[in-house]
Amino acid sequence: MIPVIVNGAQGKMGQEAVKAVQAASGLELAGCFDVDNNLEVELKTHRGCVVVDFTHPSCAFQNAQTILAAGCHGVIGTTGFQPSQIDELAQACKSLQHGFFIAPNFAIGAVLMMRFAAEAARHMERAEIIELHHTGKADAPSGTAHKTAEMMAESRAAAGLPSFEGPDAVTNTLPGTRGGCLGGIRIHAVRMPGVLANQEVLLGAAGQILSIRHDTLDRSCFMPGVVLACRKVRSLKGLVVGLDQLLWNESHSTHE
Numbered sequence: 008m009i010p011v012i013v014n015g016a017q018g019k020m021g022q023e024a025v026k027a028v029q030a031a032s033g034l035e036l037a038g039c040f041d042v043d044n045n046l047e048v049e050l051k052t053h054r055g056c057v058v059v060d061f062t063h064p065s066c067a068f069q070n071a072q073t074i075l076a077a078g079c080h081g082v083i084g085t086t087g088f089q090p091s092q093i094d095e096l097a098q099a100c101k102s103l104q105h106g107f108f109i110a111p112n113f114a115i116g117a118v119l120m121m122r123f124a125a126e127a128a129r130h131m132e133r134a135e136i137i138e139l140h141h142t143g144k145a146d147a148p149s150g151t152a153h154k155t156a157e158m159m160a161e162s163r164a165a166a167g168l169p170s171f172e173g174p175d176a177v178t179n180t181l182p183g184t185r186g187g188c189l190g191g192i193r194i195h196a197v198r199m200p201g202v203l204a205n206q207e208v209l210l211g212a213a214g215q216i217l218s219i220r221h222d223t224l225d226r227s228c229f230m231p232g233v234v235l236a237c238r239k240v241r242s243l244k245g246l247v248v249g250l251d252q253l254l255w256n257e258s259h260s261t262h263e
């Protein structure tokens with residue numbers, strides 16, 4: 008049995024993760040921690056465990072470092088990592104040859120949306136991303152929107168194409184109206200009560216628009232991905248970022 012601890016266990020995702028771990032064959036719930044626990048102290052007696060983290064962007068990096076320092080394997084779903092923080096974790100995991108995993112989105116449909124968007128980015132002239140989340144979401148844009156734009160930009164670069172660019176508004180009477188920009192892709196973050204998590208990638212070319220959309224209807228959709236990561240993380244040889252890497256890259260290429 009693989010011992011799994013859930014950090015952020017009282018939160019919306021944490022509660023789902025606890026149920027998923029309890030129901031999954033080969034996994035055993037070894038602990039539930041939340042904001043009142045001192046993670047460093049708690050993990051002292053859990054070396055080698057898998058730690059699922061769904062907490063808050065403000066503590067995600069610190070928690071990841073604590074998990075690694077304790078000799079545990081992180082399955083991190085918390086969003087809000089800076090690229091420099093991912094790089095730092097990757098270096099530390101690489102030198103220790105230690106399995107660690109981060110996914111901005113554990114839902115298979117969202118992973119497919121990102122993959123299709125990356126492919127489409129090579130064939131279209133412009134792209135924008137609209138992500139919609141509940142009002143309790145702490146970070147913007149979402150980790151999924153950020154990762155989607157990154158994958159689309161990388162896909163174009165790999166094909167020798169320039170980043171998306173072209174005519175745009177020349178007067179902006181309301182700052183921020185055109186959203187944030189990553190790799191020439193505008194990202195617009197909508198926060199609404201009643202919404203869970205949705206994303207639409209719009210790609211345009213002369214006379215046509217392609218829309219690739221994913222709607223999260225229930226948090227249970229993330230759990231097969233979480234369980235898969237818990238089963239695989241201990242055999243990874245460094246930091247792996249993105250569920251697509253576990254699903255389609257059998258060599259488990261690590262983040263350099």
Ligand SMILES: NC(=O)c1ccc[n+]([C@@H]2O[C@H](COP(=O)([O-])OP(=O)(O)OC[C@H]3O[C@@H](n4cnc5c(N)ncnc54)[C@H](OP(=O)(O)O)[C@@H]3O)[C@@H](O)[C@H]2O)c1
Nearest residue numbers: 015017018019020041042061062066084085086111112113
């Ligand atoms: N990767 C994915 O597929 C995916 C999917 C959905 C959400 N997420 C991300 O997962 C994270 C959690 O989302 P959520 O909706 O579950 O949030 P949530 O309902 O607010 O739950 C977070 C839980 O973590 C606790 N917490 C805060 N700081 C902590 C700390 N330092 N140590 C331990 N626990 C701490 C919170 O306690 P308090 O309430 O007392 O602060 C709360 O119980 C967010 O970053 C979200 O964007 C990722």
